[in-house]
Amino acid sequence: MSVIRGARQRARIEVTAAIKDEARRQLAAEGAARLSLRAVARELGMVSSALYRYFPSRDDLLTALIIDAYNALGEAAEAALAESKGVPPADRWRAVCQAVRRWALAHPHEYALIYGSPVPGYTAPRDTAAPAARVGRALLAVALDAQEDGELGEPADGPLPPGVRTDVERIAAELAADLPQPVIAGLTAAWSQLFGLVGFEVFGHFNNVVEARDEFFDHSCAALAHQVGLSSAHGTHGAHGRLLPRE
Amino acid sequence: MSVIRGARQRARIEVTAAIKDEARRQLAAEGAARLSLRAVARELGMVSSALYRYFPSRDDLLTALIIDAYNALGEAAEAALAESKGVPPADRWRAVCQAVRRWALAHPHEYALIYGSPVPGYTAPRDTAAPAARVGRALLAVALDAQEDGELGEPADGPLPPGVRTDVERIAAELAADLPQPVIAGLTAAWSQLFGLVGFEVFGHFNNVVEARDEFFDHSCAALAHQVGLSSAHGTHGAHGRLLPRE
DNA sequence: CAACAACGTGAGCAGTGCTCTTGCGAAGGC
DNA sequence: GCCTTCGCAAGAGCACTGCTCACGTTGTTG
Numbered sequence: 001m002s003v004i005r006g007a008r009q010r011a012r013i014e015v016t017a018a019i020k021d022e023a024r025r026q027l028a029a030e031g032a033a034r035l036s037l038r039a040v041a042r043e044l045g046m047v048s049s050a051l052y053r054y055f056p057s058r059d060d061l062l063t064a065l066i067i068d069a070y071n072a073l074g075e076a077a078e079a080a081l082a083e084s085k086g087v088p089p090a091d092r093w094r095a096v097c098q099a100v101r102r103w104a105l106a107h108p109h110e111y112a113l114i115y116g117s118p119v120p121g122y123t124a125p126r127d128t129a130a131p132a133a134r135v136g137r138a139l140l141a142v143a144l145d146a147q148e149d150g151e152l153g154e155p156a157d158g159p160l161p162p163g164v165r166t167d168v169e170r171i172a173a174e175l176a177a178d179l180p181q182p183v184i185a186g187l188t189a190a191w192s193q194l195f196g197l198v199g200f201e202v203f204g205h206f207n208n209v210v211e212a213r214d215e216f217f218d219h220s221c222a223a224l225a226h227q228v229g230l231s232s233a234h235g236t237h238g239a240h241g242r243l244l245p246r247e
Numbered sequence: 248m249s250v251i252r253g254a255r256q257r258a259r260i261e262v263t264a265a266i267k268d269e270a271r272r273q274l275a276a277e278g279a280a281r282l283s284l285r286a287v288a289r290e291l292g293m294v295s296s297a298l299y300r301y302f303p304s305r306d307d308l309l310t311a312l313i314i315d316a317y318n319a320l321g322e323a324a325e326a327a328l329a330e331s332k333g334v335p336p337a338d339r340w341r342a343v344c345q346a347v348r349r350w351a352l353a354h355p356h357e358y359a360l361i362y363g364s365p366v367p368g369y370t371a372p373r374d375t376a377a378p379a380a381r382v383g384r385a386l387l388a389v390a391l392d393a394q395e396d397g398e399l400g401e402p403a404d405g406p407l408p409p410g411v412r413t414d415v416e417r418i419a420a421e422l423a424a425d426l427p428q429p430v431i432a433g434l435t436a437a438w439s440q441l442f443g444l445v446g447f448e449v450f451g452h453f454n455n456v457v458e459a460r461d462e463f464f465d466h467s468c469a470a471l472a473h474q475v476g477l478s479s480a481h482g483t484h485g486a487h488g489r490l491l492p493r494e
Numbered sequence: 495c496a497a498c499a500a501c502g503t504g505a506g507c508a509g510t511g512c513t514c515t516t517g518c519g520a521a522g523g524c
Numbered sequence: 525g526c527c528t529t530c531g532c533a534a535g536a537g538c539a540c541t542g543c544t545c546a547c548g549t550t551g552t553t554g
Contacts, residue, residue, distance in 0.1 A: 112365070116363045192443045293502070
């Protein structure tokens with residue numbers, strides 16, 4: 001299984017990786033719309049038709065890049081989660097959010113590929129589901145660890161509508177997350193709202209509106225943490241110097 | 248100025264409108280990526296090159312559609328604002344949010360055009376700024392009216408970071424909005440977070456996660472209203488039957 | 495009426511995704 | 525060791541795209 005069969009399969013793996021690398025380069029430079037199979041092949045010194053031995057279509061290449069992007073973003077979030085072990089839950093939350101934001105700002109076209117308009121066919125393949133869930137799982141882990149340490153309050157929202165309750169119960173069962181129902185609901189909302197904040201910044205909707213991007217994002221994330229039920233230690237509110245070094 | 252000069256100018260206006268209509272049709276049917284100048288010209292019974300007398304390039308056509316989409320969404324939000332005059336501020340807030348969501352779900356490709364990945368050139372023209380601001384202004388109007396009626400509380404967030412304060416002061420001056428600073432900050436965040444919620448639903452990120460979309464969105468919007476400082480009347484929480492008829 | 499500008503036409507260029515046939519060289523069974 | 529099979533690259537080609545340009549036609553205006 002994991003044994004390398006021969007020179008042929010090894011070459012195939014290498015060429016596939018080279019194609020993805022070059023495609024990612026063009027994606028980062030020009031955006032998904034400008035990504036061209038022929039240009040990738042040209043840069044790699046092969047004929048365009050040869051590329052179809054590795055990816056059945058342009059959309060399949062894009063799908064591969066989508067999965068890679070989800071994984072890269074997920075890794076960034078998980079790294080922030082691991083590094084912030086031990087700090088107060090609200091600060092951990094902000095650390096994970098900032099990691100997501102930083103990755104998005106550093107890779108705007110890849111971010112647009114996964115959280116912008118769904119371009120290939122308008123239906124995401126099944127393979128993207130698991131990588132796409134990694135950021136959400138990282139956010140959830142913050143809440144889980146906070147609960148373990150007894151630092152998780154319950155958000156004082158109104159009662160959950162019945163449909164939301166069944167959704168929340170299913171989510172709790174799937175992820176084996178033994179959290180209060182309002183926390184899971186708040187977490188789901190905060191998850192999407194985080195990408196609202198990040199998307200607005202990356203896509204330029206904050207131009208001429210918000211200039212102090214760093215501070216505004218951090219402040220808004222603190223509010224999100226509160227909404228989820230993560231108690232914030234007073235005083236550490238504006239001091240994100242140690243935890244989140246600038247660049 | 249407003250007098251119609253002759254048959255020629257009248258024809259120009261009509262043809263321009265016909266091109267935009269057909270383009271909008273193809274946009275709604277297939278998405279921005281599949282929109283083809285030649286197909287539009289073909290459908291209109293003219294030669295593709297003739298189309299360049301009206302729009303200098305494909306991107307210019309798309310820009311026109313973007314402005315139209317911003318205006319259509321803005322009108323939907325403003326209509327909800329006008330219709331909900333007199334109801335409690337939190338309910339008004341939810342009504343405007345639901346209007347935005349409904350328009351987005353009804354016009355997913357147009358929504359993707361304006362709030363998805365920025366496709367043309369990666370820099371939005373200046374003409375889009377004013378139409379793009381209409382939804383934000385509608386949300387702001389809810390807070391302004393609430394303040395007039397003395398129904399605006401102050402969100403109990405931490406103190407605003409200094410950079411955010413200057414941003415907020417500039418926004419308050421530009422829009423002549425005499426609101427508490429934390430309200431403006433919360434409003435800006437809620438504005439972007441609203442599009443996080445809507446975008447996740449339209450783009451399918453809630454698939455297999457949230458099924459009770461209507462209830463979840465309404466519940467989350469109530470939380471957003473609270474974050475802004477709009478006091479919600481208890482009891483009307485889950486009853487969105489009268490205010491927001493299903494379809 | 496004549497000059498001009500706006501407009502529609504068709505050919506053409508460079509580029510795209512994708513298919514198909516052809517030939518070559520490595521992998522594996524006898 | 526030979527031979528068959530299969531994976532792979534090459535090249536031609538199809539249908540399509542955005543866009544340009546020279547050419548007539550036609551409404552507008554001095």
